[in-house]
Amino acid sequence: MAITAEYIKDKLTKSVGAIHVEVEDTSANRCATSFKVLVVSPQFNGKPLLQRHRMVNSCLAEELKEIHAFEQKTLTPDQWEAQKAK
Amino acid sequence: PKSSDLAELVKKDKVVVFMKGTPAQPMCGFSNAVVQILRMHGVDKYTSFNVLDDQDLRQGVKNFSNWPTIPQVYFNGEFVGGCDILLQMHQNGDLVEELKKLGIRS
Numbered sequence: 001m002a003i004t005a006e007y008i009k010d011k012l013t014k015s016v017g018a019i020h021v022e023v024e025d026t027s028a029n030r031c032a033t034s035f036k037v038l039v040v041s042p043q044f045n046g047k048p049l050l051q052r053h054r055m056v057n058s059c060l061a062e063e064l065k066e067i068h069a070f071e072q073k074t075l076t077p078d079q080w081e082a083q084k085a086k
Numbered sequence: 087p088k089s090s091d092l093a094e095l096v097k098k099d100k101v102v103v104f105m106k107g108t109p110a111q112p113m114c115g116f117s118n119a120v121v122q123i124l125r126m127h128g129v130d131k132y133t134s135f136n137v138l139d140d141q142d143l144r145q146g147v148k149n150f151s152n153w154p155t156i157p158q159v160y161f162n163g164e165f166v167g168g169c170d171i172l173l174q175m176h177q178n179g180d181l182v183e184e185l186k187k188l189g190i191r192s
Contacts, residue, residue: 049174050167057154064154069116072170 003063008035015059017043019077032068039072040080049074092150097163100188101132104147105157109134116169117157123176127185161188 005023012018020040027034037056044052052074057064064070075083096102101124107113109121109132124132137144137156144156151158151165159166161184166172175181185191 049171049180050165053167053171054152061154070155071116073174 034069036071096160099133102160103134
């Protein structure tokens with residue numbers, strides 16, 4: 001099964017309660033399936049960066065076996081608002 | 087190095103990096119990013135392991151850290167994260183604080 005940006009977005013929305021997900025398919029820049037994601041979720045509130053990234057990793061554990069390169073940024077809704085305001 | 091010794095490996099130095107290639111010659115953009123971030127903070131001397139040299143280590147460190155990707159960074163034997171986390175720590179100032187705890191002034 002081919003992993004698509006839409007599929008990743010859907011899975012992150014359901015599994016880590018993301019209110020906003022941006023998925024960029026960066027495969028063209030590299031030699032194989034690659035994605036860059038921005039995940040905004042209230043479930044990240046009060047959690048250290050490492051734990052947030054672990055939440056995303058475990059959500060996509062099966063997919064990450066097939067994905068060659070994976071970049072992620074995890075923000076709380078507040079951090080996201082602050083970033084948009086910049 | 088053998089992957090069974092990972093608990094020992096991560097404590098070999100204050101800063102330990104598992105990467106593709108070497109600090110002098112990184113073989114992947116993400117590993118290179120970690121090397122460059124550390125260099126920007128004046129961290130030039132650290133222990134690194136090239137996972138491309140050892141397939142057992144490559145898989146072993148992923149299992150040991152419960153982390154699916156390379157590079158992987160350890161401070162004082164504790165898992166810090168991969169490239170994205172190090173970059174965000176660099177940007178938000180946390181990296182300076184963490185290095186200070188290790189006795190490294192950046």
